Amino acid sequence: MKTITEQLQTTVRDEADVLVVGGGVAGVAAAVAARRQGAEVMIVEKTALFGGLATNGLINWFEPLCDGEGTQLMYGLPEELLRRSIQDGPDTLPEIWKDRSVPVDPARVVHQKQHPVGGRYGTYFSPTMFQLALDELLRNERIRIRLCMSGVRPLMEGGRCLGVITESVTGREAYLAGAVIDATGDASVLHRAGVPCVKGKNYFTFIAQEPDASGPRGSLPNRRWRSIGASLYGVGHPPGYIHYSGTDTGEETAFLLDGRRLLQDMIREGKIPGRDITALPAQAQFRTSRRLDGGAVLTEADQARRQDRSVALLCDFDRPGAWYELPFECLYHPAFDNLLAAGRMISAAGWAWDVTRVIPSCIASGEAAGTAAALAVLRDAPLRALDVTLLQQRLRAGNVRLHRDEA
Numbered sequence: 001m002k003t004i005t006e007q008l009q010t011t012v013r014d015e016a017d018v019l020v021v022g023g024g025v026a027g028v029a030a031a032v033a034a035r036r037q038g039a040e041v042m043i044v045e046k047t048a049l050f051g052g053l054a055t056n057g058l059i060n061w062f063e064p065l066c067d068g069e070g071t072q073l074m075y076g077l078p079e080e081l082l083r084r085s086i087q088d089g090p091d092t093l094p095e096i097w098k099d100r101s102v103p104v105d106p107a108r109v110v111h112q113k114q115h116p117v118g119g120r121y122g123t124y125f126s127p128t129m130f131q132l133a134l135d136e137l138l139r140n141e142r143i144r145i146r147l148c149m150s151g152v153r154p155l156m157e158g159g160r161c162l163g164v165i166t167e168s169v170t171g172r173e174a175y176l177a178g179a180v181i182d183a184t185g186d187a188s189v190l191h192r193a194g195v196p197c198v199k200g201k202n203y204f205t206f207i208a209q210e211p212d213a214s215g216p217r218g219s220l221p222n223r224r225w226r227s228i229g230a231s232l233y234g235v236g237h238p239p240g241y242i243h244y245s246g247t248d249t250g251e252e253t254a255f256l257l258d259g260r261r262l263l264q265d266m267i268r269e270g271k272i273p274g275r276d277i278t279a280l281p282a283q284a285q286f287r288t289s290r291r292l293d294g295g296a297v298l299t300e301a302d303q304a305r306r307q308d309r310s311v312a313l314l315c316d317f318d319r320p321g322a323w324y325e326l327p328f329e330c331l332y333h334p335a336f337d338n339l340l341a342a343g344r345m346i347s348a349a350g351w352a353w354d355v356t357r358v359i360p361s362c363i364a365s366g367e368a369a370g371t372a373a374a375l376a377v378l379r380d381a382p383l384r385a386l387d388v389t390l391l392q393q394r395l396r397a398g399n400v401r402l403h404r405d406e407a
């Protein structure tokens with residue numbers, strides 16, 4: 001392969017205690033959590049809008065915060081963001097969860113996830129209303145924001161990250177920070193910093209949104225998912241079609257162009273009765289690309305296992321009654337002082353990873369990463385030396401449940 005050598009001198013534009021790269025739900029949660037610990041926080045997002053896959057990627061179903069048997073497991077920022085996602089717009093929240101000052105009546109729980117009365121504590125939301133709500137939240141918290149800016153290279157000194165080089169319409173700049181949270185979904189910062197990562201494998205699942213001519217008139221029925229290709233379990237993956245790793249720009253382009261071409265074919269073949277599409281995804285819908293191989297890896301064997309160093313309690317969105325406690329070590333690699341992962345790229349494998357990558361879990365790991373980053377900077381401690389009891393105390397003060405018996 002041909003290479004060129006660049007010699008660059010880069011302006012240092014700004015400095016913060018905590019720098020978050022990526023403004024999906026995990027990045028926003030991380031930024032808010034760090035700020036609420038008193039840190040100066042900056043968030044950098046490469047698109048024009050916050051929310052990542054949940055908004056730009058049209059994934060507007062907030063998986064549940066409850067265990068499917070009437071008990072709420074997730075509070076803190078996952079619940080705050082769920083409520084914010086529907087505060088000014090439509091929702092499909094089941095009746096039993098609408099008013100949380102009223103205890104859930106076990107007799108009304110229905111074992112059907114999206115049942116309008118007794119279903120699980122999840123909801124569809126309008127992606128655009130959620131985008132506006134995320135702007136408002138970051139603005140209210142006085143978090144420094146840079147949109148349309150990519151974090152392109154971490155500045156490493158051994159195992160310590162001094163900040164990140166960015167590219168934007170302004171040009172190439174450096175932002176320095178006490179701690180950096182990679183919330184890119186792709187572990188782009190960690191990978192370039194030399195942190196061990198593993199690659200994922202994706203089925204071809206391209207989702208657009210079409211108007212629903214059959215439903216009651218309202219905005220959420222007008223955002224019905226139109227799936228092209230495979231289900232979560234790979235059913236419908238076109239025979240012989242590649243499995244995307246999601247870590248290559250050629251693959252990313254092919255995913256988007258193939259999805260749009262197949263959708264156009266379906267419209268022409270009369271398979272979409274309304275002959276219209278409400279929205280196309282502005283982000284390739286890869287469930288997984290690259291993720292951290294951290295100090296611990298959460299696996300299915302950890303289901304229903306108590307973790308003394310838990311920083312979040314996660315519920316399984318598919319298997320009622322199942323839950324995981326997330327150890328702090330799934331958020332960083334011990335050889336690196338101040339680099340954290342948040343969201344769908346934390347250290348987990350198999351089905352346990354699937355549990356960590358849905359919207360509420362991404363927010364929960366973002367909340368834990370942001371809180372830890374702020375404490376590490378304000379106490380001048382590398383992550384491996386951070387007092388986890390203190391971290392847990394701070395998370396609990398934010399209404400986070402860490403163990404199943406606390407829910």
Ligand SMILES: Cc1cc2nc3c(=O)[nH]c(=O)nc-3n(C[C@H](O)[C@H](O)[C@H](O)COP(=O)(O)OP(=O)(O)OC[C@H]3O[C@@H](n4cnc5c(N)ncnc54)[C@H](O)[C@@H]3O)c2cc1C
Nearest residue numbers: 022024025026046052053063150151184185285343344359
């Ligand atoms: C097909 C599919 C269906 C799904 N279904 C559901 C569902 O029904 N319910 C559910 O709860 N979850 C679902 N999920 C999972 C969920 O939507 C995502 O895993 C979650 O939203 C990821 O959040 P995140 O913040 O970790 O990452 P992302 O949403 O990927 O956010 C990463 C952000 O970082 C930005 N970024 C990337 N690189 C850089 C860079 N270098 N510099 C600056 N910014 C950068 C991106 O633009 C993006 O905004 C689904 C996912 C897929 C793909």
